[in-house]
Amino acid sequence: MYKAPRGTEDILPAEQPYWRFVEAQAEAVCRSYGYQRIETPMFEEAGLFERGVGAASDIVEKEMYTFPDRSGDLMTLRPEGTAPVCRAYLEHGMAQLPQPVRLYYLGPAFRYERPQAGRFRQHHQLGVEALGEADPALDAEVISLAWDLFQRLGLMVGAPRSIGAPLLKLNSIGCSQCRPRYIAELRANYSGHVEQLCTDCRSRLERNPLRLLDCKQPGCQAVAGAVPRSLDHLCHDCRQHFDGLQVYLKALAFPYSVDHRLVRGLDYYTRTVFEVQPVVEGAQSTMAGGGRYDGLVEAVGGKPTPAVGFAAGLERIILNLKRAGVHVPDSGSPVAFMAHLGPAAKERALLLAGELRRRGITVVAAWSDRSLRAQLRQANSVGARYALILGDAELASGSVVVRDMATGEQQTVPQDQVGGRLAL
RNA sequence: GUGAGCGUAGCCCAGCGGUCAAGGCGCCUGGCUGUGGCCCAGGAUAUCGAGGGUUCGAAUCCCUCCGCUCACCCCA
Numbered sequence: 001m002y003k004a005p006r007g008t009e010d011i012l013p014a015e016q017p018y019w020r021f022v023e024a025q026a027e028a029v030c031r032s033y034g035y036q037r038i039e040t041p042m043f044e045e046a047g048l049f050e051r052g053v054g055a056a057s058d059i060v061e062k063e064m065y066t067f068p069d070r071s072g073d074l075m076t077l078r079p080e081g082t083a084p085v086c087r088a089y090l091e092h093g094m095a096q097l098p099q100p101v102r103l104y105y106l107g108p109a110f111r112y113e114r115p116q117a118g119r120f121r122q123h124h125q126l127g128v129e130a131l132g133e134a135d136p137a138l139d140a141e142v143i144s145l146a147w148d149l150f151q152r153l154g155l156m157v158g159a160p161r162s163i164g165a166p167l168l169k170l171n172s173i174g175c176s177q178c179r180p181r182y183i184a185e186l187r188a189n190y191s192g193h194v195e196q197l198c199t200d201c202r203s204r205l206e207r208n209p210l211r212l213l214d215c216k217q218p219g220c221q222a223v224a225g226a227v228p229r230s231l232d233h234l235c236h237d238c239r240q241h242f243d244g245l246q247v248y249l250k251a252l253a254f255p256y257s258v259d260h261r262l263v264r265g266l267d268y269y270t271r272t273v274f275e276v277q278p279v280v281e282g283a284q285s286t287m288a289g290g291g292r293y294d295g296l297v298e299a300v301g302g303k304p305t306p307a308v309g310f311a312a313g314l315e316r317i318i319l320n321l322k323r324a325g326v327h328v329p330d331s332g333s334p335v336a337f338m339a340h341l342g343p344a345a346k347e348r349a350l351l352l353a354g355e356l357r358r359r360g361i362t363v364v365a366a367w368s369d370r371s372l373r374a375q376l377r378q379a380n381s382v383g384a385r386y387a388l389i390l391g392d393a394e395l396a397s398g399s400v401v402v403r404d405m406a407t408g409e410q411q412t413v414p415q416d417q418v419g420g421r422l423a424l
Numbered sequence: 425g426u427g428a429g430c431g432u433a434g435c436c437c438a439g440c441g442g443u444c445a446a447g448g449c450g451c452c453u454g455g456c457u458g459u460g461g462c463c464c465a466g467g468a469u470a471u472c473g474a475g476g477g478u479u480c481g482a483a484u485c486c487c488u489c490c491g492c493u494c495a496c497c498c499c500a
Contacts, residue, residue: 006492057498058497058498059499063499080499109500111498111499113497113498114425114426114495114496115492115493116493116495117493117495118500119498120500123499124500125500127500200496264499266499286500288500289499310500311500312500313500314500316500339458339459371453371454371457371458371459372458372459373454373456373458373459373460374460375459376460377459377460378460379460380460381461387460389459392458393458401458401459403459405460405461408459408460410459
């Protein structure tokens with residue numbers, strides 16, 4: 001028996017209301033900010049991600065689905081959406097458009113990971129990217145968009161800061177000017193405490209010192225508490241940017257909190273980084289994460305172009321909608337169920353169902369030759385508002401019985417008038 | 425890649441060495457030869473995850489593998 005590959009899942013009809021809801025809200029917020037939808041391919045040349053995301057990142061090192069296609073070119077199932085958007089921005093000369101260019105996308109991303117609650121090998125992201133503008137007000141706009149989304153989804157209703165962690169976490173990790181100096185200092189500081197660090201952190205010290213900060217091991221946390229903060233080592237421009245952003249966020253009255261240990265796993269982030277966490281804490285609690293990536297466009301072959309954005313995980317959002325008990329609109333049930341008795345009536349029923357559908361009425365039927373009882377039972381269980389019954393008697397008189405499933409009342413009406421009746 | 429827990433019908437699950445593997449939901453049929461929801465009666469569906477071993481005998485014990493879940497790493 002075949003099964004969906006590990007870390008993938010079928011999104012069954014019962015789940016669709018959640019997806020429709022989230023996607024509809026996402027599109028609505030993006031549109032309200034003037035962001036336009038873009039679709040990039042599900043796979044790209046492997047090099048795009050190696051250069052864009054960073055060769056030393058976990059994603060590139062161990063999580064990419066990379067394969068040679070039939071011509072031998074190395075392709076990668078996209079592990080994230082930002083690098084492809086930058087590629088498209090360059091490929092289509094979007095730098096010539098009025099800046100910033102505001103884009104969003106909705107689609108799957110692939111990472112080879114051990115699946116877990118809220119983590120999949122194929123998952124779906126909403127990505128929002130604004131390219132070509134360095135002003136911190138654009139950072140604020142993007143954060144504001146994310147905030148509005150969660151607001152609309154109903155995940156922030158009464159979100160009380162009293163319980164647990166704040167919802168919006170913010171930090172600045174500097175730029176290519178000031179970050180190296182900070183990292184050097186960080187490394188120097190940690191080097192004095194190697195004995196207290198976990199084995200992971202000992203290797204992080206060499207390869208990716210920033211990530212030392214968010215290790216959860218008690219020993220490492222103790223060291224991290226006393227270590228220098230990136231915010232204290234920003235260069236003048238980065239400092240100004242961060243202060244500016246905070247002014248705007250305060251003006252917008254977002255209850256964010258600065259988290260000195262917030263660093264992100266993708267190498268392309270500069271300056272602003274942020275995450276949105278749900279009210280209910282869980283292992284994979286981050287629903288959205290992003291920040292500024294002023295060096296990415298250049299890294300994938302363009303001119304230096306500042307940009308900000310974020311990605312939100314749809315599976316995680318849905319997980320949290322369920323945990324929070326958010327009610328989503330359900331998909332409607334059929335209006336009419338067509339029941340037939342006898343072969344001649346069956347033919348006529350087929351025809352009548354088609355006529356009704358052309359008038360925009362949702363009609364379902366069982367079509368197998370079952371008892372009227374069985375057909376009505378099915379009409380009931382699919383939630384049809386009306387059952388239409390067509391047997392020899394109706395066939396003879398050109399009529400059909402319309403039964404209201406809620407009240408049990410039924411009327412015999414001419415076949416050419418059913419449409420009008422049901423449309424009411 | 426590491427660690428832990430779990431695999432019995434479409435779903436939830438009882439059974440934990442010895443009659444035909446129990447029950448609930450769902451599905452089908454009938455009670456009502458053309459009338460649903462409730463009720464009643466009946467029915468179908470399980471290589472008990474796979475392979476090997478122990479035993480007179482294994483869904484039950486042991487081993488291996490596979491899968492699922494949760495957590496770590498990391499991330500949406």
